[in-house]
Amino acid sequence: MIEAELFRSVQRWCSGATGVTGAAKLSGGASQETWRFDITHPDGPIGAILRRSPKGYGAAPTRAAGLAAEAQLMQLAYEAGVPSPRVMHVLTPDEDLGTGFIMQRVEGETIARKILRDEEFAAVRPKLARQIGDVLAGLHGLPLDKLPELRSRNATQEISEFERDYRSLNWPKPVFELALRWLRDHDPGPSAETTLVHGDFRNGNLIIGAEGVRAVLDWELAHLGDPMEDLGWVCVNSWRFGEIDKPVGGFGSREELFAGYEAAGRSVDPLRVKFWEVMGTLRWGIMCGGMMQRFREGPDHSMERAMIGRRASETEIDLLRLLAPRGS
Amino acid sequence: MQDEPTPVELTKSVADFLRNDIAPLVSGHQAFKLRVAVNILELVTRQLTQEEGSDAAEVERLRVLLGMDGSVTELNAALAERIAKGEVDLATPGLAEHLWATTMDKLAVDQPNYASYKRELGRNS
Numbered sequence: 001m002i003e004a005e006l007f008r009s010v011q012r013w014c015s016g017a018t019g020v021t022g023a024a025k026l027s028g029g030a031s032q033e034t035w036r037f038d039i040t041h042p043d044g045p046i047g048a049i050l051r052r053s054p055k056g057y058g059a060a061p062t063r064a065a066g067l068a069a070e071a072q073l074m075q076l077a078y079e080a081g082v083p084s085p086r087v088m089h090v091l092t093p094d095e096d097l098g099t100g101f102i103m104q105r106v107e108g109e110t111i112a113r114k115i116l117r118d119e120e121f122a123a124v125r126p127k128l129a130r131q132i133g134d135v136l137a138g139l140h141g142l143p144l145d146k147l148p149e150l151r152s153r154n155a156t157q158e159i160s161e162f163e164r165d166y167r168s169l170n171w172p173k174p175v176f177e178l179a180l181r182w183l184r185d186h187d188p189g190p191s192a193e194t195t196l197v198h199g200d201f202r203n204g205n206l207i208i209g210a211e212g213v214r215a216v217l218d219w220e221l222a223h224l225g226d227p228m229e230d231l232g233w234v235c236v237n238s239w240r241f242g243e244i245d246k247p248v249g250g251f252g253s254r255e256e257l258f259a260g261y262e263a264a265g266r267s268v269d270p271l272r273v274k275f276w277e278v279m280g281t282l283r284w285g286i287m288c289g290g291m292m293q294r295f296r297e298g299p300d301h302s303m304e305r306a307m308i309g310r311r312a313s314e315t316e317i318d319l320l321r322l323l324a325p326r327g328s
Numbered sequence: 329m330q331d332e333p334t335p336v337e338l339t340k341s342v343a344d345f346l347r348n349d350i351a352p353l354v355s356g357h358q359a360f361k362l363r364v365a366v367n368i369l370e371l372v373t374r375q376l377t378q379e380e381g382s383d384a385a386e387v388e389r390l391r392v393l394l395g396m397d398g399s400v401t402e403l404n405a406a407l408a409e410r411i412a413k414g415e416v417d418l419a420t421p422g423l424a425e426h427l428w429a430t431t432m433d434k435l436a437v438d439q440p441n442y443a444s445y446k447r448e449l450g451r452n453s
Contacts, residue, residue, distance in 0.1 A: 172404055172405040172408035172409070173408060174404065174407045174408045174411055174427060174430075175427055175431060176408075177408045177409075177411035177412045178411050178417070178418070178427070180412070181411060181412070181414065181417065237444060240443075242443045243443075244443045244444055244447065303361065303364045303365055303368060304361075304364055306368070307364055307367065307368060307371075310371065310438045310439075311438070311439070313431065313434040313435055313438045313439070314435070314438070314439055314442050314444070314445075316431045316434065317431050317432070317435055317442070317444045317445055317448065318444055320424075320427060320428060320431055321444055321448070323418070324418055324424045324427065324428070326428065326448070326451055327451075
């Protein structure tokens with residue numbers, strides 16, 4: 001029973017804790033799980049989240065930073081004032097919970113469509129694009145010498161990596177070929193500055209409350225690279241959830257995003273942002289292909305995964321809108 | 329020749345059953361999965377209805393564009409290869425029109441409610 005194991009861990013680092021209740025798995029594949037639970041405490045219950053790889057699933061997939069690095073990044077972000085959950089504990093082997101960490105549970109909404117449509121977010125929505133610029137500036141400003149070891153990727157390496165992923169699918173797609181050619185022709189080269197890049201900063205990975213961004217989640221694709229990559233990814237059309245005229249997550253304009261970023265003392269290169277938006281759109285398309293492949297060959301034979309495979313065409317139309325727009 | 333009802337009619341009957349009779353009985357994650365299941369059946373009926381016509385039109389365009397014959401799969405792979413080699417690009421007459429037409433036909437099956445698709449559908453291409 002996971003509550004008993006969690007309580008054994010909690011007792012060691014949370015003084016006064018008298019129990020653990022309400023443990024429930026929120027999401028999880030074979031290699032990584034997220035659980036919510038409450039710590040019973042005389043001062044009132046403490047909401048917590050466990051992120052872990054269960055025992056026997058230690059090895060992280062190649063692109064992932066690993067849970068230890070993720071914990072370190074979230075803690076660094078929290079300390080620097082970037083909205084992030086506070087990490088309460090990093091699991092140790094003797095706790096028998098696998099590898100991973102326990103963090104404070106931040107209340108709020110992550111479901112993109114609710115954030116974009118529900119009345120309770122109506123007042124904050126127009127402010128989010130600018131706020132996201134400010135949050136990204138803070139994230140990109142985290143001191144390099146304090147970061148855990150992370151893979152480093154520039155634009156040229158990313159193009160090659162995506163091309164290899166795409167070719168391995170054996171899934172000929174003329175629009176993807178066109179995008180690969182475009183990316184190579186427009187490769188901006190190494191960026192002037194290398195920073196921490198979140199790698200999956202988008203609507204859906206943010207906890208939003210009535211006043212704005214409360215936490216940035218899912219740091220597993222964090223790496224070192226061109227900071228403009230995050231600004232491009234947050235604009236990918238799939239993360240606008242239907243609000244296609246508001247490029248920044250369906251919230252607002254690029255100009256607002258850039259203004260928030262620049263007000264925090266950093267500069268924007270709009271051409272690089274566009275490059276990374278095209279790259280991001282192709283990246284999501286190739287990820288859809290990966291879902292199809294895992295549905296077909298892998299252990300996850302779910303309907304959801306199958307249907308994500310059929311979302312590749314949404315990235316084809318969005319690539320065409322970017323690279324071969326039709327007259328308005 | 330196979331008897332009727334047609335595959336489209338049969339698939340629709342299953343989708344109707346799930347939507348009308350089963351959906352009210354389930355909740356939470358099961359309800360979410362049921363919606364996905366119904367979406368799949370609806371996608372399948374769209375494909376069964378539209379694929380023959382859209383593939384034929386795609387083959388016709390590809391034959392003109394590439395100057396060769398073949399199945400839709402072969403011709404599509406050939407076009408991908410020529411773009412990869414730089415032999416065909418957006419300056420090639422007919423390429424952009426072909427990719428647009430093909431992609432619109434795919435969205436009509438995969439996600440007819442996708443906002444970019446609806447926007448492009450409203451355009452006089």
